[in-house]
Amino acid sequence: MSLAAPDDFPRAFANGWAAHDAKALAALFAEDADFLTLTGHWAEGRKAIAATLTGELAGAFARAKLVTGRTKTRALSADVAQVMQRYVLSGIVHPDGSDAGRVGAILSAVLVAAPQGWQVAAAQFTAEA
Secondary structure, eight states, X not given: OOBSSGGGHHHHHHHHHHTTOHHHHHTTEEEEEEEEOTTSOEEESHHHHHHHHHHHXXXXXXXXXXXXXXXXXXXXXXXXXXXXXXXEEEOOBOTTSOBOOOEEEEEXXXXXXXXXXXXXXXXXXXXXX
């Protein structure tokens, strides 16, 4: 799935997360994209991103919800942009089944324009300190 504008990425990501739809999330990424996930896994390529997110959304993030916060978009050129999105996650589950509480996180993504629309070339999802 391509986006009409880089500003559409944070909401599309949150919607895919809310649906626990790893394929929809991976479709936001270019075929050869890189994604460093919140768990620290580095997935290379859309298929690997989908597989990684499938596992994470069935595991620690099975009950996790995202709430969007501040967004910043910066045009780097006519066809490249960086989007930084703050989220608060709740419902994360520790391996022992206990609730991990609320966690602040930043999703930083570089998007590129393609003939069919904008796609993520590289992204990093990290917990706030």
